[in-house]
Amino acid sequence: MNIQQAFNASAADYDKLRRILIPCFDDFYKTAVEVIQNDASSKDKALRTAPLKILDLGSGTGLYSGMVQAVFPNAEFTLLDLAIEMLEKAKSRFNRMGKFPRIMIGDYTQTDWEGSYDFVISGLSIHHLSDPDKQRLYQRIYDTLNPGGMFVNADQVKGKTPILEKLYRQHWLDSVCALGISHEDLNAAKKRMEYDRMAPLDTQLGWLEAAGFQDVDCWYKNFSFAVFGGHRLTK
Known part of the structure; x- marks a missing residue:
């Protein structure tokens, strides 16, 4: 099973498990939305009144982008993902709004992302790429942003030492078990984590600056x- 098949297979139950699999769900997504909201409010009047163009890379079921759409009802979204079943759920989520x-x-x-954007966002997707692919992607994101545009990545990162990585993984396991995850769902999550x-x-922040x-x-x-994340230069 490849990554596309793995996420297509999990599409039906994907959203309902988010609050368990992401123990810090509320603060994590709240920040991911607020940083866009605060940044947009600081832009010049022309940008604030024009519809924002937002690209969501690895949009999945549209969980993150749907939250942003709720804050910016006039924003124009492009949702890109390789899992068709996930995108069908994303389409339904947006259609309900x-x-x-x-x-x-x-x-x-x-x-081809087809155009330039005011914001490029991504939620829990880029960590599936190899390090060279991450670096190439960050450069491509920078190049596709409009001047002054912003990239926001809500994702998972690796501990910078083996001890920290072990701590991260144990904390996650303890947290999801405390939240009542089933044995079946835990095994399915661990299977997806193989990707x-x-x-x-710190390494990724350096890649963004580069x-x-x-x-x-x-x-x-x-x-x-x-x-x-970060900004593209205004000029």
Whole structure:
């Protein structure tokens, strides 16, 4: 089973398990949305009044982008993912809000993103890429952003030492067990985790800066869960 098949197979139960599999769910996603909200409110009037163009890489069921859409009802979304079943759920999520995002099926490391964007976002997806692919992706994201645009990555990161990584994994396991995860769901999650190729936060912040991003920062971190990103230069 490849990664596309693994996530298609989990699409039906994906969302209902999020609050268990992401023990810090509320603060994690709250920060991931607020950093966009705060950044957009600081832009010039022309950008604030024009519809924001937002690209969600590895959008899955649209959980993250749906939260952003609720805050920016006029924003125009492009949702890109290789798991068709996930995208069907994302489409339904947006349709229930009366919204009709552009849906793109494919591998976002290879697919043409078709245009430039004010925000590029990603939730719990990029950690599946190899380190070289992450670096290439960060450069491509920078190049596709409009001047002053912002990249926000809500993702999982690796502990920068073996001891820290062991701590992160044990904390996650203890947390999901305390939240009542079933044996079946835990095994399924561990199976999906076989596709994880996480990198340390500090390393990824360095890659963002090397790609040209400014104001690179981590706005939230809880063990392996982090929200980080940066801006493209205004001019």
